[in-house]
Amino acid sequence: MQKTIIIFFGPPGSGKGTQAELLAKKTDWQKISTGDLLRSEVAAKTKLGKLADKYLKTGKLVPDRFIVEMVDNSLKKKSSGFIFDGYPRNLKQLKDLLLMFKKRIKKSAPIYAIEIAVSDKEVKQRLGQRRMCACGKVYHLLYNSPINEGICDICGGKLFTRNDDKPKVISHRLKVYHHDGQAVLDYWRVLGKLIKINGEQPIAKIHNDIMEKLRELKVI
Numbered sequence: 001m002q003k004t005i006i007i008f009f010g011p012p013g014s015g016k017g018t019q020a021e022l023l024a025k026k027t028d029w030q031k032i033s034t035g036d037l038l039r040s041e042v043a044a045k046t047k048l049g050k051l052a053d054k055y056l057k058t059g060k061l062v063p064d065r066f067i068v069e070m071v072d073n074s075l076k077k078k079s080s081g082f083i084f085d086g087y088p089r090n091l092k093q094l095k096d097l098l099l100m101f102k103k104r105i106k107k108s109a110p111i112y113a114i115e116i117a118v119s120d121k122e123v124k125q126r127l128g129q130r131r132m133c134a135c136g137k138v139y140h141l142l143y144n145s146p147i148n149e150g151i152c153d154i155c156g157g158k159l160f161t162r163n164d165d166k167p168k169v170i171s172h173r174l175k176v177y178h179h180d181g182q183a184v185l186d187y188w189r190v191l192g193k194l195i196k197i198n199g200e201q202p203i204a205k206i207h208n209d210i211m212e213k214l215r216e217l218k219v220i
């Protein structure tokens with residue numbers, strides 16, 4: 001069976017996960033997010049999940065071979081297409097994925113990478129203005145602020161900034177994204193398989209732009 005592969009790429013806070021989800025709903029393609037895969041393995045207490053949990057609990061990076069095993073298992077599933085969200089993010093992961101494709105996906109399968117382009121400045125604003133509550137509610141000081149400053153509308157709890165959203169950490173995440181991701185982007189660009197979408201637009205407009213491009217390329 002012919003399988004379509006779409007790989008979403010973008011900085012933290014670009015909304016690529018949301019766009020991958022929207023595309024998965026429109027098509028019958030399966031979304032593959034390594035974060036989701038890891039969480040479900042851990043929750044199901046599989047052999048791999050138990051091992052991965054040890055890494056996660058000690059804050060260590062889960063080794064690539066675990067990720068490869070999970071992704072490869074997902075690719076075995078029956079689906080007319082796969083949508084990758086947040087993988088591969090570096091050259092090593094790209095090489096791993098290309099090997100898996102060689103094994104599981106026909107050479108002629110349409111493969112495209114979609115870059116959700118958002119400037120560093122915009123990422124810093126989006127993530128830096130995010131506030132959380134212990135109850136799980138997420139606020140944004142510009143787009144979705146609480147009624148009373150610093151207080152959760154739902155439970156009255158005190159809002160806080162997630163460690164990942166602190167300016168220093170955001171700068172570091174962006175640095176890693178650019179440093180590791182450039183080679184991945186270049187790979188798809190050279191092949192003529194890179195679709196660049198302006199990510200600084202409303203969610204529905206970004207989705208429409210993606211659909212239009214995929215129609216133009218006769219992928220859908």
Ligand SMILES: [Zn+2]
Binds near residue numbers: 133136154156
């Ligand atoms: Zn709350």
